[in-house]
Amino acid sequence: MSAREKILNAIASNQPELTALPLMDKNVLIRYEDVYAQFKTVLESIGGKVKLIPSLTELKEQLIADKASGNFVVNAIADLGKLDNQVASFTALDLEKVEKAYIKGTAGVAENGAVWIYESQMLNRLLPFICQHLIIVIDIAAIVATMHQAYENIDVAKEGFGAFIAGPSKTADIEQSLVIGAHGARSATIYVVG
Amino acid sequence: MKTTHAALAEKFIADEPRTNWHDETLWFVREKRDKAAHGLPEWEQLREWGSQIKNHTLSNLSNYLKEFEEKAVANGIKVHWAADGDEHNKIIHDIIRKHNIQKIVKSKSMLTEECHLNEYLQEHGIEVVDTDLGERIVQFRKEPPSHIVLPAIHLKKEDVSATFHEHLGTEKGNNDPQYLTEAARQHLRDKFVQSQLAITGVNFAVAETGGFVVCTNEGNADMGAHTAPVHIACMGFEKIIPKAEHLSVFLRLLARSATGQPITTYSSHFHKPRPNQEMHIVIVDNGRSRQLGREDFRNSLKCIRCAACFNTCPVYRRSGGHSYHTAVAGPIGSILNPNLDMKANADLPFASTLCGSCTNVCPVKINIHEQLWKWRQIIVAEGYVAASKKMGMMGMDFLLSRPTVYRFAGKMGRWLMRILPFVTNNKLNVWYKQREMPEPPKESFRDWYLKNGKTNKK
Numbered sequence: 001m002s003a004r005e006k007i008l009n010a011i012a013s014n015q016p017e018l019t020a021l022p023l024m025d026k027n028v029l030i031r032y033e034d035v036y037a038q039f040k041t042v043l044e045s046i047g048g049k050v051k052l053i054p055s056l057t058e059l060k061e062q063l064i065a066d067k068a069s070g071n072f073v074v075n076a077i078a079d080l081g082k083l084d085n086q087v088a089s090f091t092a093l094d095l096e097k098v099e100k101a102y103i104k105g106t107a108g109v110a111e112n113g114a115v116w117i118y119e120s121q122m123l124n125r126l127l128p129f130i131c132q133h134l135i136i137v138i139d140i141a142a143i144v145a146t147m148h149q150a151y152e153n154i155d156v157a158k159e160g161f162g163a164f165i166a167g168p169s170k171t172a173d174i175e176q177s178l179v180i181g182a183h184g185a186r187s188a189t190i191y192v193v194g
Numbered sequence: 195m196k197t198t199h200a201a202l203a204e205k206f207i208a209d210e211p212r213t214n215w216h217d218e219t220l221w222f223v224r225e226k227r228d229k230a231a232h233g234l235p236e237w238e239q240l241r242e243w244g245s246q247i248k249n250h251t252l253s254n255l256s257n258y259l260k261e262f263e264e265k266a267v268a269n270g271i272k273v274h275w276a277a278d279g280d281e282h283n284k285i286i287h288d289i290i291r292k293h294n295i296q297k298i299v300k301s302k303s304m305l306t307e308e309c310h311l312n313e314y315l316q317e318h319g320i321e322v323v324d325t326d327l328g329e330r331i332v333q334f335r336k337e338p339p340s341h342i343v344l345p346a347i348h349l350k351k352e353d354v355s356a357t358f359h360e361h362l363g364t365e366k367g368n369n370d371p372q373y374l375t376e377a378a379r380q381h382l383r384d385k386f387v388q389s390q391l392a393i394t395g396v397n398f399a400v401a402e403t404g405g406f407v408v409c410t411n412e413g414n415a416d417m418g419a420h421t422a423p424v425h426i427a428c429m430g431f432e433k434i435i436p437k438a439e440h441l442s443v444f445l446r447l448l449a450r451s452a453t454g455q456p457i458t459t460y461s462s463h464f465h466k467p468r469p470n471q472e473m474h475i476v477i478v479d480n481g482r483s484r485q486l487g488r489e490d491f492r493n494s495l496k497c498i499r500c501a502a503c504f505n506t507c508p509v510y511r512r513s514g515g516h517s518y519h520t521a522v523a524g525p526i527g528s529i530l531n532p533n534l535d536m537k538a539n540a541d542l543p544f545a546s547t548l549c550g551s552c553t554n555v556c557p558v559k560i561n562i563h564e565q566l567w568k569w570r571q572i573i574v575a576e577g578y579v580a581a582s583k584k585m586g587m588m589g590m591d592f593l594l595s596r597p598t599v600y601r602f603a604g605k606m607g608r609w610l611m612r613i614l615p616f617v618t619n620n621k622l623n624v625w626y627k628q629r630e631m632p633e634p635p636k637e638s639f640r641d642w643y644l645k646n647g648k649t650n651k652k
């Protein structure tokens with residue numbers, strides 16, 4: 001008998017009698033008067049920066065200035081300017097030099113400051129993690145109160161990969177002192193358009 | 195070499211200031227958990243949902259595992275099954291050999307600790323670099339993690355500084371956590387970009403979609419998994435949940451229970467390998483199906499490894515993770531480990547005051563302290579208990595089942611402690627170690643109640 005059969009048989013004979021899944025009444029979930037205000041408060045409390053912008057104009061200019069600085073800056077947002085599609089095939093060694101990445105997010109979550117990003121929005125799966133500084137852009141209408149609504153608005157299996165990202169990378173593994181910038185981005189700025 | 199919790203704890207508490215620091219730091223984490231939990235009016239409802247989803251999953255586990263496998267395979271993931279730790283290690287070793295892999299990075303996975311993967315590979319001349327900062331610190335020091343979420347919580351920054359000075363050439367005596375973390379960042383980035391294989395754990399595996407979720411704050415799982423041409427994710431079979439929508443419940447519970455954060459920085463959902471990448475999942479039993487068959491203990495398989503029960507436990511906080519001499523320490527470890535090896539871990543269910551604090555904080559409502567108590571009965575019945583403890587337990591059993599004798603013994607005890615305090619305040623009484631015995635009360639609670647309880651009622 002293979003390990004698979006052995007394990008599945010043992011489980012089938014040892015598992016308890018079938019119980020039902022809970023019916024989850026979404027009416028009990030927390031509601032926020034202003035989801036943007038909550039999103040901003042939480043994200044700033046975990047090391048992120050949040051800016052409300054009326055349109056993409058300011059960001060377009062910033063991207064041009066960033067690119068002109070000579071740093072390796074990657075744009076993954078079509079609405080901001082030319083896409084840096086070439087990074088799709090870049091290796092980690094290439095991407096390690098990325099100073100800043102501009103990436104669009106699909107959904108923002110007010111209760112925890114997380115933003116859902118699909119693989120296709122990253123151009124390269126590694127980009128939002130390996131860049132030194134991460135810029136995420138979301139629409140204000142894409143912010144929902146909790147993870148329950150966020151999962152209703154996304155399809156986790158639509159693409160090969162996707163992630164909720166909440167602020168910059170961090171650690172407290174040395175004596176519980178919080179340090180921002182562990183292995184991933186040293187800073188995360190979320191621009192909310194609306 | 196293996197020794198008991200009590201003996202190891204004695205070593206740990208020999209350094210009193212450090213014990214106090216450990217105790218207070220973990221209590222601080224517990225308080226952050228409380229604050230985060232109280233921030234959500236639906237918190238108790240979430241725990242109930244979490245518990246029921248896990249109960250349901252366990253009750254239909256074989257089907258969910260088959261569904262998960264089918265979907266994962268359709269997604270292009272290779273699925274392996276391992277009956278025990280040894281099979282798990284061999285599967286990984288085979289993949290390493292097939293690709294002639296030299297450079298391996300691993301993010302946090304308690305399962306690989308449980309299976310002693312690093313040691314196994316080392317014996318075959320293969321080095322694995324642990325990339326979680328806390329895990330890298332303890333790996334340099336050749337120590338196991340002492341906590342499942344905070345692996346280096348037993349160390350002070352001076353210790354880390356000395357370790358990094360030795361292994362990474364950081365400035366001697368520079369204890370600044372920012373500086374030390376930066377040194378680790380540079381060192382590990384180098385390892386990431388060269389990695390040929392990334393090994394990660396799994397926090398949740400979704401039957402409906404055949405994908406899995408990995409949560410980190412540092413980003414180390416992603417740095418490895420999206421770089422290396424081969425990714426192996428290792429999971430105990432109890433990581434399965436039925437649907438993607440259930441992730442909302444568990445991601446809301448996990449980080450708040452663990453560290454009081456609203457969510458981990460990265461919650462990465464893996465469904466398909468990237469082009470030219472190979473993605474494997476190893477599904478491990480290693481005693482879990484046996485635990486599933488133990489009615490009193492199967493609930494322990496609901497655990498989402500948040501470590502809230504560690505942080506709140508008065509025994510864990512004051513004895514340190516290493517005193518549990520197993521990969522998973524703390525209250526939940528004391529339920530899981532006797533299932534793996536009852537004899538070697540017979541001491542663990544006794545490393546508890548049974549205060550029930552663990553049960554109160556557990557996000558999936560595992561009746562931890564009741565299970566600890568139940569293990570004690572079994573361990574005594576199986577004869578795995580030290581003679582001194584057994585005598586005490588037999589004595590207690592005798593007393594507790596005979597109310598009149600119990601009352602008389604209580605009177606005698608109180609009288610003895612007052613008249614002849616050295617009878618209890620001596621080295622033969624293990625309860626006297628590191629403690630003063632309390633002043634014995636003049637009367638028992640029962641006597642007091644008979645007098646006052648009655649008069650208070652009209």
Ligand code: SF4
Nearest residue numbers: 497498500501503556
């Ligand atoms: S037993 Fe409960 S509290 Fe302890 S680690 Fe598991 S889920 Fe967390």
